[in-house]
């Protein structure tokens with residue numbers, strides 16, 4: 001190794017040590033450096049080289065001043081770079097022992113030699129260290145998923161993802177260091193022209209990218225109380241607001257907390273239900289409108305193209321369980337379940353989608369859970385709940401909703417644009433932002449929900465089970481008005 005390389009390595013080691021001892025504070029470090037400099041200077045002065053101390057110490061002084069006055073730039077340019085090159089070097093050198101310690105190496109009984117998965121590639125991609133191992137014969141990606149936690153701790157990383165290749169015959173190990181999602185950030189009022197009918201923009205991903213979710217898929221968002229479902233809900237509404245004002249999207253809101261959640265943004269909603277009776281009528285009318293649109297599309301198109309005459313209909317249902325599990329009125333509950341299941345199963349092509357939010361993802365609570373084609377998990381109670389929402393495979397490869405800390409509302413796991421699970425944080429939507437958005441992007445049409453009131457002397461309607469088949473509850477003209485399908 002050349003002298004230059006040695007001195008570079010020496011400088012790296014000094015700065016590595018300085019960054020590792022950050023806890024001691026700069027006063028101690030400075031004392032140490034100045035002391036070392038004094039000893040070195042007196043030694044060099046003795047040798048008759050008075051200019052050398054200055055030469056040696058001036059780069060260090062420059063670095064000290066840089067770190068003190070421009071800490072962010074210093075972090076990015078010096079500390080992070082040193083950390084990366086050192087971590088990469090360390091892993092390359094220790095790969096075999098890491099594999100062995102994590103239970104991924106194999107000792108051959110014949111000659112006691114150790115077989116280790118070869119390290120095919122190792123590189124930094126942004127803030128993530130990515131390794132590509134070659135699996136040993138008889139090993140599967142699941143073996144690496146099983147050792148994920150050990151691999152994470154071995155590198156003192158915040159998170160490790162095991163990403164299988166499409167055929168699941170190999171995988172990539174992705175270590176993330178630090179937490180780019182640690183700090184909350186506010187979500188702004190959308191721009192006037194920001195109409196996007198393919199993607200919702202909701203926050204940031206752990207790679208520092210914008211978090212986008214496909215719009216034209218019914219989506220279930222689960223999170224314990226206080227997990228930040230409100231940010232995802234309002235992020236969805238804000239993302240759609242410009243299209244709402246343009247008449248290309250209609251929002252139908254269900255808020256059985258009496259309007260406490262959605263009330264602030266009422267002008268954005270074409271239809272808005274705050275009690276179970278209204279919600280069920282709204283859903284049933286939407287099913288009728290959806291079936292009619294599907295009939296019209298049949299033979300012409302396989303996917304509805306939104307227009308102002310035939311907009312996308314997006315149901316936003318806060319606390320889904322209040323509608324399909326906790327209703328004391330069994331008749332209403334059955335009707336709600338039936339209408340919602342029908343909408344979820346036939347709504348995709350005609351452009352009817354449901355965005356539902358709930359705390360308890362168990363099947364006993366939401367029987368139609370499997371009908372949501374997209375789901376995301378915020379903080380959840382335990383591993384089982386994480387697996388219910390995202391699937392076992394996602395949890396095994398690192399989507400641990402149950403490990404999200406209480407102090408991180410809005411953080412969760414979702415399927416990213418590449419189809420892989422990604423950790424995300426929704427932007428925080430303040431009440432003032434909702435009010436401003438509602439004032440700027442009101443929907444051009446609001447359709448009230450009319451509940452049938454039995455005429456005097458007329459008997460109350462019989463339970464649904466006794467009536468067959470049930471007709472739509474409002475006139476044909478009103479039904480057609482839903483979704484402006486007239």
Ligand SMILES: Nc1ncnc2c1ncn2[C@@H]1O[C@H](COP(=O)(O)OP(=O)(O)OP(=O)(O)O)[C@@H](O)[C@H]1O
Nearest residue numbers: 184224225226227228229230231409410426427428
């Ligand atoms: N993205 C976010 N960033 C930072 N703080 C957030 C974020 N989202 C929510 N919070 C904060 O977390 C708290 C709980 O948020 P929120 O009401 O959205 O949770 P929730 O999941 O809807 O809870 P519940 O089901 O009990 O209504 C709020 O006080 C809010 O200030």
